[in-house]
Amino acid sequence: MCPKIQPRRRGLRIAAWSLVTVLLAAAGLVGVVLWQNSYAMDEQRVSIRNGGHTLNGVLATPKDGRKHHGLVVYVHGDGPVGATHDDGYKPMWEANAKAGYASLSWDKPGVAGAPGNWLDQSMDDRADEAVAAIAWARARPDIDGDRIGLWGASQAGWVLPKIAAKTPVSFVIAVSPAINWLQQGRYNLLSELRADNASAARTDAAIATSNARLRLLERRATFEEYVRAMGDDAKGMTADRWGFISKNFTADATQDLHALRGIPVLLTLAGHDINVDTADTERVYREVLDAGGALTVKRYPDASHSLLKQSIEQSERRTSLTALFSPRSLFADGFLDDQRQFLKAPGRAGQAALSVAEGVL
Known part of the structure; x- marks a missing residue:
């Protein structure tokens, strides 16, 4: 009987050690994830009064022992964005902390239980919201009111420029910023069609649809009028979204940018941006701001619109795995460090960086 029992016991031992190995590997992976997603900063939830509303925010502060820090105030792009942007802001907040700066961000209205609806906002509403947040920050003893950007x-x-026109700011970091709403929309439409290898007929049809939508916007059509006029092409549009577009489709930053003259500005542009015409953005920023001598332009050839590495962003699986195991590696090479260096001395560092950038371009 013994010869029959021994192989079974040996098999059980092998299975047990295999299970132990798997558990140790799993524990190691969990440890890596926890370590990679731990950041050298402290975070606290804060509430900010904005008129009759409350902004639900996050304040991230450096762990440097100091009691007084500069502050970077975050202004989101389009969409229902939460305070941490699904933790996507945290690598940037850590870079800010290493430069001695705190970071402040908040949930858009209607996001994560915040009151209101971000689709009800104009660009001026968003600027007023940020001005209220800056006033709140300036009243805090742990924030240096003279170093808020x-x-x-x-x-x-x-x-961004609307905020600077309403309250003093020490610097601006503009990431893939748009200039003109309508021009950006057309650029994005054509870029996506090219990326999709669309036929000439499909391209012409898409442009015709876009033109029809613009005519409705120009005559301030209601959502019901829009649906009737566009038929099947109205699919995907909601009443709230149509209202948001109607409020903001005339947006153009060209004149507003004059409020940034003399303020150190770091303009970061992606090499693979299908959302924003980066050449036009750089041209306008240089025309308006170069006279003040405080503009720094940094280009990232391997980056997408979000300044993530295009090679990573193209794959949803790779993006998820990188976010889990190495979130700082999501961003284009040099992007985080360039912002940290800029914050250390926005004026002097900006001029040095600009000289380097001009030598490369």
């Missing part, structure tokens, strides 16, 4: 991406390009 802005960070904003994409749609925030229409909001």
